[in-house]
Amino acid sequence: MSDIALSRPAPLAIARGNGKRSLRIVQSLCILVIALVMISPLFMLLIASLKDDRFRILADMGSFRAFWVSDPTLSNYQEIAHFSGELAYGRYLFNSLVILVATVVSGLVVNSMAGFVLAWGSLRGKAALLALVVALYVIPQESIIMPLVVMMSRAGLTDTFAVQILPWVASPLYVFLFYQFFAQLPKELYEAAEMDGASVFRIYRSIYMPLSLPALATVSILMGIESWNQYLWPTLVTQTDYARPIAVAIATFFGQDSIYWDRAMAASVLMMIPVLILYLAFQRWFVSSFVGSAVKG
Known part of the structure; x- marks a missing residue:
């Protein structure tokens, strides 16, 4: 019992x-x-x-x-999937893809180089530069838009792809993310490569960049989403269909007299697809980057 x-x-x-x-x-x-x-x-x-x-x-x-x-x-998609004419949303989608790819590729190079120099470069006043980068991050982008519009207009870049790419290539946030990632890597890597006679650029290109896939994936996704969702800036600097992105073009469905909900919904679905593909392509490194940051934090 x-x-x-x-x-x-x-x-x-x-x-x-x-x-x-x-x-x-x-x-x-x-x-x-x-x-x-x-x-x-x-x-x-x-x-x-x-x-x-x-x-x-x-x-x-x-x-x-x-x-x-x-x-x-699928009639709504068939009506807007053109590269010319009034409903040239195929053209607008292509414009957005060009802007996204150019911004992300050039942004990865510029921001990773800046982050690497702040982490391992032999610059004087690196601490002050890093503090300046952090301070610039808290400044709202909207507060500098009008001076940027004037500068780009005087440079003759309005209504071009360049005007939608150049201002957003370098970002304090992405510089700081790369700096944080590079700074946590072992110092012995840099010292060993330096002793073998490798230049600073060789160390950056051949050693640190292959190790920074999580940071590259994170910045690629964040920068791609930011570029893809830009609305205010391209509205101010584009006047024709030549370089107009799809985010701005969708607004043409919402007129004063009528709203074309069917076409607007189809265009919105088309607008979502590229960023979903971008996320799925880099999902593994994107998640591992955030998990690693949480564990280290």
């Missing part, structure tokens, strides 16, 4: 097990609700882009009909 009594789980242990199980269920439900809240606008956007009646889209908003389409069609 005593052996049987001892083998039975104590009521307190049972209560603790039930409590943990209930807590896990509540946590799972909370995560599910948060995920549904975040995903539902995207799903609604996708469903609306498959409807061919803009008035029907507006009428369905606010009800469960917004999440269902009985007769899906």
Whole structure:
């Protein structure tokens, strides 16, 4: 009898097990609700882009009909996927891709070089330069937009791809991210390469850059999203379709007299696809970078 009594789980242990199980269920439900809240606008956007009646889209908003389409069609995508004419959203999408790729590639080179020099360069006043970089980060971009517009206008760069790339290549945030990553690498790497006769650029290119894949992935995604979502700046510096990005072009669907919800939804879906591909391509390094920062912090 005593052996049987001892083998039975104590009521307190049972209560603790039930409590943990209930807590896990509540946590799972909370995560599910948060995920549904975040995903539902995207799903609604996708469903609306498959409807061919803009008035029907507006009428369905606010009800469960917004999440269902009985007769899906790709006509909205076919109407806007052109490279010339009034609905040249293929051209606008191409413009945005050119701006994104050029900004990210040049930004990775410039910001990583600056971060490497701040971490391992033999410059005087590096601490002051680093403090200046951090101070520049807290200045809102909107506060310097008008002087930038004047400078670019006098340089004759308005309504070009260059005017949408050059101002955002160097960023205090990305310089600091690279500095933080390079500074945490072992000092012995730099000293050993220096003793072997490698130049500073050779050390940067052949040793530190291959080790900085997590930082490169993080900066690529953040810079790509920032470039892709630019709206105010290209609105001020582009007047024609030649270099206009898709974020600005979507606003043309919202007129004073009418709003073309069907085409706007399709264009918005097209606008999401490249940044999703960018994230999926660098997801592994992006997540590992943040996990590593959290562990070290």
